[in-house]
């Protein structure tokens with residue numbers, strides 16, 4: 457149980473090089489606190505907090521130790537004994553209330569300049585307090601708001617709290633769960649995902665009021681809050697009109713396949729849903745297991761369900777890449793997609809098949825980008841050091857575009873490239889490049 461194989465996989469250990477920066481040391485600390493051999497000191501809490509929860513140690517562990525579950529339990533213990541702190545507690549409370557979050561997001565978009573200062577190149581804004589983190593401007597309209605206005609021919613169904621796209625032409629149907637980052641910060645990624653699903657002859661159902669998957673609460677020790685959100689999502693998924701076939705001639709005009717896949721463009725959200733059976737109350741366990749079995753990353757879904765749609769020779773004429781040939785793309789493996797779900801080949805195959813695209817691998821595409829959800833907010837220096845290496849690896853490929861399958865990685869890499877003086881490198885979600893090949897850009 458103490459082999460230390462997790463050291464080589466851990467991005468924090470690579471930077472800090474101390475025993476308590478890696479899974480083995482953190483597990484020893486948790487064990488000591490549980491046994492009563494050590495108090496839960498601020499130093500212990502800091503050690504538990506200084507973890508990206510990237511799951512690389514879990515993937516590398518030859519003994520199959522569920523480091524992710526143990527460290528989340530350690531943080532839960534710390535939160536129970538010492539609280540979350542004012543900033544985290546309020547931020548996590550907002551995530552539990554989608555209506556409050558929606559209003560806060562709309563207000564935040566209008567008052568953006570108060571909290572953020574614009575960077576010289578105009579595309580990224582620097583958070584004033586705490587300083588150091590850069591973000592794109594919060595859009596005035598969220599992903600679902602844009603669909604609700606009829607983009608891509610979307611139709612709202614208030615009865616089932618859904619928005620339906622591609623109703624008449626669809627042979628099959630999928631459920632697309634956007635997650636908070638796509639919904640509030642990167643609506644263009646959500647629209648690109650829907651667009652490529654439509655191109656793959658899918659009808660798409662989207663929650664009209666997306667609820668957080670629960671990950672930010674779970675990883676920060678608020679297990680009860682994460683459970684509440686998981687059960688809310690399962691309740692939405694379980695209702696007639698989402699899981700069950702719609703009646704003939706209804707306004708959505710389509711029949712759902714049983715069971716419709718639940719497609720994600722955010723691997724952290726997908727991982728969260730896959731973990732629902734271990735999170736929810738007893739009465740939801742069966743539904744959670746059934747839902748977890750339907751979770752699929754969009755790159756895997758497109759590769760399996762729509763082979764030949766994206767760039768097969770017979771269809772290449774339909775996929776002119778805007779801007780002409782010569783785009784060189786490098787691909788970053790998100791930890792929660794590559795390490796946690798083992799998905800590496802599918803996004804690469806999709807990208808390689810695009811006409812005019814050359815895929816050029818970076819030195820260590822599976823190295824963490826340093827995002828880790830809220831990790832970058834509270835460990836700015838460590839996140840910068842890890843992310844700086846990623847920016848260097850990307851720049852050394854000479855690629856004009858870096859693709860990735862995770863919205864959090866996308867934001868982090870955009871920031872790191874900017875800080876490295878490499879803002880000319882475009883950072884895109886894989887589905888954005890697929891959508892661009894449909895004539896989106």
Ligand code: SF4
Nearest residue numbers: 466507508510511513
């Ligand atoms: S989850 Fe990632 S950052 Fe945390 S200990 Fe494991 S490998 Fe290190």
Ligand code: SF4
Nearest residue numbers: 457459460462480517
């Ligand atoms: S967590 Fe796994 S890889 Fe790390 S020391 Fe323990 S047994 Fe070895």
